[in-house]
Amino acid sequence: MSFTNEQLERYSRHIILQEIGARGQSKLLKARVLIIGAGGLGAPAALYLAAAGVGTIGLVDGDAVDLSNLQRQIIHSTRTIGQSKVESARQTLAALNPEVKVLTHQGLLKADNVLELFRDYDFIIDGTDNFPAKFLINDACVLTRKPFSHAGIIRFQGQLLTYVPGEGPCYRCVFENPPPPDAVPTCRQAGVVGAMGGVIGSLQAMEAIKYLVGVGRLLTGFLLTYDALAMEFRKIKLPRRKNCAVCGPEPTITEPFDHEPPAACEL
């Protein structure tokens, strides 16, 4: 647990905090967080975690930066349009904090790579934009006993929950199965305020930091919902589902599987 003078300066606002201190900061420096999706949620989450000195940040995304992303995906820039999102994000994180090791995984998260990708990480952040991926992340985390932060955003609304093995319901307890493709509107169709990714993605980063340092109460057993127009946060208590297919006492899901891909609707 020895810091260089430069580290003491960079992380001084953390180290001064009684709840983090040198001990907490060195936990962050050794921690490994995987972020699925370098988009509206993943961008702010990755930026704050890199700034916080999280030692290793993994990024999974199969897309390239598009002009329409820049309204909210603040890790990318006009200059990196056309580049892969993971590479664009890696450059931004390296410029922000060269100490952080960024591992990029260009491609989609699938049942056949999820266990391998998750294996070496301490905490997973779901920053994806589709239900098949959200259910896959949940199942893989429950099956391999990994904590994760789930979130979703649309229009002026956002919500998130934190799963920690053995400490409360999983995402599948709340929503048993993905809705059929296009049954529930996506951001692409319905729009989203860019700052919503900032609010909810930053809360995901905060949950990761609290988990890694080991302080405070996590959002386990609750769904936090944010309605920006009403300017209302609600923390809704979540029960466990008695017969949850993945985290219940007699699970029927015993290995990760791919759900139907999202409809290729372009507006």
Next chain:
Amino acid sequence: MPDFIIDATVDITDVVCPVTFVKAKVALEELEPGRVLAIRLNDGEPVQNVPRSLKDEGHQVLKLAANGDGTYDLLVRKGAD
């Protein structure tokens, strides 16, 4: 300064505020409560602020002695966690 057994030392003359305090705090975190840390610090702002900040954090300032070369030695006993 013969009256206390010094368990560890840290030199914070190579950094400026607020890293002075942070460096001292980190050195204290590595010690068990009750142990004594000797801190070498500069005159001026560090000598005015660091002892007070450490006191606020619950540590006990035992002694502050000028070395005559613009630096001081501060002895601090670590408080309970």
Next chain:
Amino acid sequence: MNLVIAGQTKEYPEGLTVSRLIEAEKVATPQYVSVSLNDEFVKSGDFGSTVLREGDSVEFLYFMGGGG
């Protein structure tokens, strides 16, 4: 009878089922809403047969898939 819907107390007639409440509350995606009743999830197949009682607390949980 009084029900607590999403934290707000509301007056509803006796005998109301979860299905009727979903209609009355104008839930946007009635087929895809999750319902918790007094801190227990109601199976979606049981919405029509689950009758609400005085003081029941109901939460609606909605899919939110965006994030990219």
